[in-house]
Amino acid sequence: MEGIVIAIDGPAGSGKSSVAREIASRLGLVNLNTGATYRAVALLALEEGIVSGGGESTGGDLVSLARRVALHGETVSIDGEAVRDAALRTPEVSAEASKISSGKKLREVLVEIQREAASEARRQGGAVVEGRDIGTVVLPDAEVKVFLSASAEERAMRRARQSGRVGELERIKGAMAERDRQDSERETSPLRPASGAVSLDTTGMSFEEVVSEILSLVEKSRRTASR
Structure with missing residues (x-):
């Protein structure tokens, strides 16, 4: 059940x-923090020098970054490596996450990642x-x-x-x-x-x-x- x-x-x-x-x-x-997935993409964008410009202006680049993010329980990972919460909570990452979060293509990818994580958690109780x-x-x-x-x-x-x-x-x-x-x-x-x-x-x-x-x-x- x-x-x-x-x-x-x-x-x-x-x-x-x-x-x-x-x-x-x-x-x-299980506790799932979906906002961490947006922060993970923002962290990657900053590390790789991708200027978001907000919204859809770099939609393809951001989607590529999002596909490197996974969510399992309380852990968000990039390329299979767990990311420390402190790294996701810096003012720079917060500001970038705010800019990119309106992108429709990005949200579609992350929503699927979040749904998969929720389905996995539901099966676990x-x-x-x-x-x-x-x-x-x-x-x-x-x-x-x-x-x-x-x-x-x-x-x-x-x-x-x-x-x-x-x-x-x-x-x-x-x-x-x-x-x-x-x-x-x-x-x-x-x-x-x-x-x-x-x-x-x-x-x-x-x-x-x-x-x-x-x-x-x-x-x-x-x-x-x-x-």
Whole structure:
């Protein structure tokens, strides 16, 4: 019997990565971070001197890079070698990932990679999959779909604390606002709650409160499925 898939979407700083890890740990599921695949392509583009220009301008080159990326569980790899999370989280890689993420051809390739990883995880008991278009595009048939959000101020502060750059709060807030705009306005897979998703504003909520809320949704889904 295949396992459950929990899709968690939301903008940067909404807490989806840390929440997804905790949910996966408590339920004994695989945690898939789909955003890491875009960051891996961005890292390759920077290393090989490919200037994205954003969108489709270097679509063919980016697709070639994407085919060197794989996702298995929590590990993203390039040419079969696991990539350290720290290498994917630099400001340079983050900025480049934001530029390339609107490319339709690139997204098509990475969506297939993400779906394959989710199918593999489902066969192993289930998965918590987080990103920006999981419930809308990648896995619209997920049993539980959640869209996390928070105020711009809170999201920026979370990211600043996470990266140890509290002194750069205003710059981080501005960068996140621009990423929100790009994600929401892009033609392909815009950032928005999926049909049937539960929207959860985490502003002022503790980490445990958010986790408990999602666990309740999972339990409700399981009870419904068992009837």
